[in-house]
Amino acid sequence: MAEKAFIFDMDGVIYDSEPIHAKAKKQVLAECGISISDERLATFVGRSSRDFYGTMVEENPQCQLSWQELAQRKHALYKRLLAEDDSVQVMPGIKELLEHIRAVGYPIGLGSSSIMEMIELVLNRFDLKDYFxxxxxxxxxxxSKPDPLIFLTVAQRLAVSPEICTVVEDATAGVTAAKAAGMYCIGYENPNSGPQNLSKADIIVNSHYDIIKLVK
Incomplete structure (x- = not known):
């Protein structure tokens, strides 16, 4: 069994996704007559589409679409925005960090609230899939997050115990999930992820290069 294993969130940790997510979510909700503030939107960072759109539909009975239909519309719009916006890049230092962890010999997993199609789309676009x-x-x-099941599932599939796992997260929900899973958590401060409470993380950093220094 490995001495350590690393589990990464994707959005806001692997690449700077939240500005595009926010734009797509707002546009889809506006088409359904729903308005949402940036502050409220930030509370759903790291949570699943089911959580977000389910809540929106429940709170806004005037919307005639199901949460699944809203999620599908947002997904299609997000894919288009991702393909058209060349400014979307991986977070500085993430490739170096993944390369360093792999060189040391620790297994790497990914636990994201995004749908699998989007996970594979992003990792393939940035040529990162082979690291995981x-x-x-x-x-x-x-x-899903803030429930620990997602991270416990990653650990199980990596065939490692939760207590040797280190999770890298940028969102309140993800940090909560990691600690509930009994894992060490690195809180990654991404200003584009909105006001996230990372205080439950074991350590907070604002650069992936800081994490490289921690991996031995």
Missing amino acids: SVLVSGNDLPK
Whole structure:
């Protein structure tokens, strides 16, 4: 069994996705007559489409679409925005960090609230998929972040115990899930992820290069 294993969130940790997510979510909700503030939107960072759109539909009975239909519309719009916006890049230092962890010999998994199609789209676009031995989408599970199931599932598929796992997260929901799973958590401060409470993380950094120094 490995001495350590690393589990990464994707959005806001692997690449700077939140500005595009926010734009797509707002546009889709506006088409349904729903307005949402940036502050409220930030509370759903790291959570699944089911959580977000389910809440929106429940709170706005004037919307005639189901949460699944809203999620499908947002997904299609997001894919288009991702393909058209060349400014979308991986976070500085993430490739170096993944390369360093792999060189040291620790297994790497990914636990994201995004749907699997989007996970694979992003990792393939940035040529990162080969770094990850396991990919888990919270959308495929009965519960996603802040529930710990997603990270426990990654650990199980990596064949490692939760207590040797280190999770890298940028969102309140993800940090909560990692600690509930009994894992060490590195809180990554991404200003574009909105006001996230990372205080439960074991350590907070604002650069992936800081994490490289921690991996021995």
